[in-house]
Amino acid sequence: FTWSRIRLFDHLAVILIYEELLKNPLCKITNVYESETRKYKPYPLNTLQMTKLVSIYFKISSKECMMLAEKLYNKGYISYPRTETNYFPDSMNLHKIINELRKNDNFGWYANKLCEEHKYQKPRKGKMNDKAHPPIHPVKNMNKSLKVEEKEWKLYEFICKHFLAVCSNDAIGYNTKVTAKIQEEQFFCKGLKIKEKNYLEIYTYEKWNDKIIPSFQVDDEFYPTSLLIEEGITQPPKYLSESNLLTLMDKFSIGTDATMHEHIENIQKRNYVIKNSKSLFIPTNLGIALVQSYKKFKDIGIDLTDPSLRAKMEKDMSLVASGVKQKNEIIRNYIDIMKYIYQEIYNRID
Known part of the structure; x- marks a missing residue:
């Protein structure tokens, strides 16, 4: 459980409240909230988003990312990699691309799933359109068994997995928020249970993990195993x-x-x-x-x-x-x- 005030900058006030709570630390559950939540699948990939994500996931610079993307484009494996567009036109046959990816040794199983289990969903529509090129997407299958540079493969795999994620369902889970009080002080804790991973099955670059908390009912009472003050300092901005x-x-x-x-x-x-x-x-x-x-x-x-x-x-x-x-x-x-x-x-x- 976390204190609802989150933090106070008056050290003496915190000590006084803490000492008062220690006199009678009986904790009573006041509310239990449950709701469905979604983790939305990504938008179709444009150049800016590709360079940002590749720098985060693979520590590849934007300059090198564009060089690798140009190589993949010139070999016919991906679409033109310089685009601001982040939505697919309705006229574009995305099923044809998914069918091509069914041949892949690494992620063909997921392309099969989209086709055979009717898991395909229309991609989200972004707001960017340079009116010249569609979002970056795979054009032709490439297996890792082909002799290809490691970074080049990582970028190709990322573009393919991003495309498959774009054509999938959002991930679905259930949020639980429990509120409690000790004397007059309010506390809360949050839990998450993943119901359907959907696009996260293939898009392993993003994490959304279960956070299991005990089952509580309103008016439950218990004594906390510990009651701690955590002291911190504000940090300067990072580079x-x-x-x-x-x-x-x-x-x-x-x-x-x-x-x-x-x-x-x-x-x-x-x-x-x-x-x-x-x-x-x-x-x-x-x-x-x-x-x-x-x-x-x-x-x-x-x-x-x-x-x-x-x-x-x-x-x-x-x-x-x-x-x-x-x-x-x-x-x-x-x-x-x-x-x-x-x-x-x-x-x-x-």
Whole structure:
């Protein structure tokens, strides 16, 4: 059981409450809640999501992930790997792809299950569509017995399993929440029982485990085996992982699905950051000095460390691609902005 207040920052108050509870620690169950819950299957795979997940699951950088994906595409095993789209058009024959994967030695059993046991479910529909390419999906079966690089196989297997998960049912479980009180203090505990694993049978990269708790009834009473105070301290934010960085780049419109991995590679090549043994990005003295230097020029009216200028540029280029704005107009506008920035900084060099 966990204290409903979770934490207090007044140490003396916690000690006083704790000592009062110890005088009579009889615990009484006040409510038992049970409800069905679902763990939703993933959306169809686009480039950003692929590079993020591959960096988490396999510690493969986004740059290397795209190189491997290009190899698989050129060999005809997967669809075009540069896409923002995360939903399949209704006209696409997904059953044909599942049938192709039935030949696979490693996960063909699950493709068979989708076909023969009528477990197939339509994929979820995301909101992204680049109007050029569908989500990343397998095109042709490849068995591990073929002589293929380990990382290349891992990426292919991931893309196939992701696709099969997308065509499956959500996982289903039952949540239990029990509330209790000792004197006037409220406590709770939570349990989970998995009823149907469904897509998690094949998508073993995600975990959703049973958390078994004892069976309780309202008004049950018992004495806890222990009553403890746990002391903790707030932690500073951690350095960014590649997945975190890609998420923030997407949020602030830094780069596109086709260029994000190149930006990450470039800041490492230029020694602005290094990647440590835990695959976290650590800013170097050079990188920190660069940002601090740019911040000294804030009085020119443009913060060069802020991503908004680049984000606006990316957005305007998208508007050119969709025919809303003219290419020459955009080029002139940003040349004028960059000239102004260059001249203002040049004038301040001493």
